[in-house]
Amino acid sequence: MIEALRSAMDVKLADDPSVIVFGEDVGYFGGVFRCTAGLQASHGEERVFDTPINESAIVGMAVGMAAQGMRPCVEIQFADYVFPAYDQITQEAARLRHRSNGQFTCPLVVRMPTGGGIFGGQTHSQSPEALFTHVAGLKVVIPSTPHDAKGLLIAAIEDPDPVIFLEPKRIYNGPFRGDHSGKSTPWSAHPAGEVPEGHYVIPLGQAEVRRGGADVTVLAYGTMVHVAEAAVAEAGVDAEIIDLRSLLPLDLDTIRTSVQKTGRCVVVHEATRTGGFGGELIAEVQEACFWHLRAPLIRVAGWDAPYPHAQEWDYFPSPARIARALCKVMED
Amino acid sequence: MIEALRSAMDVKLADDPSVIVFGEDVGYFGGVFRCTAGLQASHGEERVFDTPINESAIVGMAVGMAAQGMRPCVEIQFADYVFPAYDQITQEAARLRHRSNGQFTCPLVVRMPTGGGIFGGQTHSQSPEALFTHVAGLKVVIPSTPHDAKGLLIAAIEDPDPVIFLEPKRIYNGPFRGDHSGKSTPWSAHPAGEVPEGHYVIPLGQAEVRRGGADVTVLAYGTMVHVAEAAVAEAGVDAEIIDLRSLLPLDLDTIRTSVQKTGRCVVVHEATRTGGFGGELIAEVQEACFWHLRAPLIRVAGWDAPYPHAQEWDYFPSPARIARALCKVMED
Amino acid sequence: MTAKLAFPHPPARPDQPPDFSNIVVPPAGSLPVPPLDLEARDARALAVGLVRVLDDAGRAVGPWADGIADLTGDDLRLGLRDMLRMRAVDRRMLNAQRQGKTSFYLQCTGEEAIGCGFQRQLEQGDMNFPTYRQQTLLIAADYPLEALMGQLYSNEMDPLQGRQLPIMHSARDYGFFSISGNLGTQYVQAVGWAMACALRGNGKIAAGWIGDGATASGDFHSALLSASVYLPPVVLNVVNNQWAISTYTGVAVGKSETYAARALGYGIPALRVDGNDYLAVVAVSRWAVARARLGHGPVLIEWFTYRAAAHSTSDDPTAYRPKDEALAWPLGDPVQRLKAHLIARGEWSEARHVQAEAEILDEVIAVQKTVEAHGTFVDPKPISPAEIFRGVYADLPPHLRRQRQEMGY
């Protein structure tokens, strides 16, 4: 997925002089996850550069640039470190178009590695998507494969509005199905690991059915798409797995169609349960599909506690936990 | 409600030397909403003082003090300005007890005026509760009457953990039932406007049934409790109105009992709908009451747009909108 | 001896006489004009001193005066008119708020010279990132009063269609960035904008604006730091009007000698300037704008002034400072000082001044009447509720379409 993201930025840096890339360690070194490796060398320091460790400055500078018509694509080193920039993102970037009645706009992408599964402890594991989906004016995107990652990132950079682009770091190097040994296969062995060269776009706001099924709908995104696949195999139920890809705007049509068919739904995310995006999904789904439902909608999510270090696998939603939830809704 | 809040701080400043109060303009002047008026004069400048305009510093200093065993009760001038402190609140205060395994704790209260209805535009009207209810380690409280405000604030100051204390500014001076002339009656004319002197506590985590009813449950908090009362009168349905008072922890027992009885539920809040606390409530309620439900759970909330200035009454959830929702769930 | 906390206090509170004895007012003309490529280490005298051009007799003196010797009587009369127009607009709008015609207002009384003098040194395409107290920038950019008042009344002439608080203007074509209510945030955005100017090589510059109180915000630091690292063409203005609502400037300046001196710590050269001296404002602004435009990097200017009016229509300053403190302000009133200078130059008279004031008032009232004819804030629903949904995104996503339908539009 790293190469896919890099390729997306490379394509946009080459085809649009207003695109620029910056963040902590992204310049000469190419980012602690290497997503921008080589981009400074090929596009020059004026297009790809290092910043001081001040996330508010990173986004604040980007807002000023975007308002003038540039298209900054900035990196926050870990999603856990986005909070100093939370004011700039939610109060400034998100509202600039609206509050200026279109005089100024903010075509800005904030990339950040998100989620757990890497023994990163509480400051390298958080999943803050719900803190952005509540903010009108933002778009929130999270890919689950290299193929999507590239197409979605190009779409995000080309989008006229600010996009929060969450990168599930656990699957940077390969799909992770929740194996507690921590092992994962490389992307090269996965069909969606293949990434076309050059320019292509996956439109924001469209979910993807990863697995068709008749009995229960699983809503997931990022790493959890793969963990859900393992869980479905483990539970042996005929589940339909929907990879949301874009949380805001949300592809409610695809979700509705599925749940009206299956009558059951399990929502999975890594973020803490209370106030997570799962609540929003359930509220929408029950409203849209109430008369089709055969069982309560349930969530499998991170526990409402700081993300622990040593107890990682007790915290991270496992295939077993998801499988239990699948069996539970099938009982009703 | 202002006097009630002031009285709560006054009581605690007097009975506990570790309590201290600070924030922008709260010292000599007594706060732009006058909540701390007179407190510096009676308790001294070391206990009640002005700070620079840096919300991160306000909360950061408070975290350092609280860790040593003091009990800071700080004011953020408007909830819209809490975001510079979002990192200190969510990444520091919320997790200090857990991450230090109890070596350090963070008994800290962050008070802030919240919500709309005062023609404050997008930077004096927001309702950010859902951005805190997603954060493990925080408590989130919002009173709807002076009586509750004092008891809850004393409980918050005495709580061993960090509490976000949201003050619905629209009802600082009297209950507001959504009248578009902007008029409200004074608290003196309301039964819960009476505030006992001295020390009393309303425990955090307990909801209050404001109106008993058989047909539908309305979940509301803050200003919306009063608007919901007006709506119920307007709709002429026998609704049970629950004032949540504490969003985190949530009194699910009271809610469950009610919805299992009524089979219907409308959730009301001022915050933008998508990703708001309403989603969480609906997810919990449908899970807990699924087999009792007779209609989809629905939300009446702020639109997913920046809070407008001139179109305030088109944005603010009105009694008419809530009444429509009540009628709609009654149809099913 | 053990440690005790310090709490900064203003020199006087309501029950006391005004006291500005702590403020040192150096003679006009005593500071030099530094080279455009001034370095921070050579700027100390300028940062802790006070650049002044007009002396007590209303004469323009010293090297900074020499730098603007080309200004004609017309130029200066234009400046005076800008300030008078500003003051007239402020007074009328304050009254309009008192009459309920707008929800909120906020004056810049006493600070008129700063924005008026600065703006006239900018070019088309330069961009200010103002606070809510820089309506002077709009006035001196000849922003149509119709648009300004339209916004105050949230009627159909409002360029922002009711979205924003009355005073939170946005006027891209007039070099005026959309104001945010959140303090500090825009200071670093100004740096970003200036970086974009340099990256595109378009020859334009940005100007950041911040109040003394808001220099405490984290993004004041973000701005100074990024300006110090990338050296973009930005002029960073601090308007030190001694107060932040009820809070004395000492609570924001702490032990720093001046706000200008704080910038020196970032290696950014800085000057402290008499903000009530229109000529000093013009001279220093011209220097700073030229410096930025020529690529010598950022500079910070602390404009030393006094907030003569209340913070806003929600504020009553007699609760926290002496009633007549403004009168005691040692740097006087900017309008009176420029007027005195023009008269001393033989370019103006008391009579012409009275006449100009009357003309300007007439003009402002005329516009006001026209704009009010389109409705004021007291009218219910002046603008379509559907405006709420327009422009949240470039295109309306499905969930907003559903919500707009639910609303009935």
Next chain:
Amino acid sequence: MTAKLAFPHPPARPDQPPDFSNIVVPPAGSLPVPPLDLEARDARALAVGLVRVLDDAGRAVGPWADGIADLTGDDLRLGLRDMLRMRAVDRRMLNAQRQGKTSFYLQCTGEEAIGCGFQRQLEQGDMNFPTYRQQTLLIAADYPLEALMGQLYSNEMDPLQGRQLPIMHSARDYGFFSISGNLGTQYVQAVGWAMACALRGNGKIAAGWIGDGATASGDFHSALLSASVYLPPVVLNVVNNQWAISTYTGVAVGKSETYAARALGYGIPALRVDGNDYLAVVAVSRWAVARARLGHGPVLIEWFTYRAAAHSTSDDPTAYRPKDEALAWPLGDPVQRLKAHLIARGEWSEARHVQAEAEILDEVIAVQKTVEAHGTFVDPKPISPAEIFRGVYADLPPHLRRQRQEMGY
């Protein structure tokens, strides 16, 4: 000429020879010891200079040396042992990480003098707010190695019961605040803690710690500003080790002359100190701690040093700096320099040094064995999963009780 952005660059990249010719190393002993009530305006020479005590011959010279003339051979040998112990622990733990016994590690090689020398000047009850690279403070506070390693192995000896990353210690009784992974946040918390000390009059002080890179964070400013306003008893330490992961210190310092000089802008006196000179560290720390404790307010110290090792076990510095840059560092190695001084004083010898190293290594290995017997990180589920829920709040709220039950506990 139009504006162009500047991008700070390190003097050398991997394909180039190390180059520290830009670093001015003044002779040891050349700067004075200021009075404890030093004001920022008088601190410039100290803030842009470099306080050094040990000269090239290993002699302690100058006025700062006089201030610690009471230090005995035993005191200095203790300092040397602290540093040697630190280095041994770092090496063993790095190896343990390589063997998969812990998930992550991070050394402080080259920076040992700073925390070791500073900590020995504190009293019981004083509180450090450290970053992840100040394990020296624990070592010099005689924090049991069992606890330190227990946390690294996340086994039952871990005082934090697996909650935190290996290196994010918390040791209240040893004056070591719980480390946060978020940079900068704790600097202002240190100021708050110090304010609490002053408000309670307990005679204790706080010490904030931050890396050069993290001085860019907003809360560096929050801290300096609040310290400048309330003047609490706090020592603000900046460890300038020239790098922030791959980012050259120039990207954080910008046009500021030094990090110490930045503090002067806040009216906070500051000193820049040779952080590889144990005697300079002890002398300046003692002075600063005394200053704070006696109520003279905040002070900032920039410790000038070099991060000799990788940023962490996740980092490979050969990708961004010359491989042998550490060897070229002009201020040498702190262990070697103190050793040379002790030998020059006749208090130490090569043989005793070798012996001490061996003893310390034995001790560290012995503890390591004991701790490893309780399990290392490779053991699955070393600690009860129910620990996840304990301490989120003082009491377990209903929703967490439900979740714990769902988990099966």
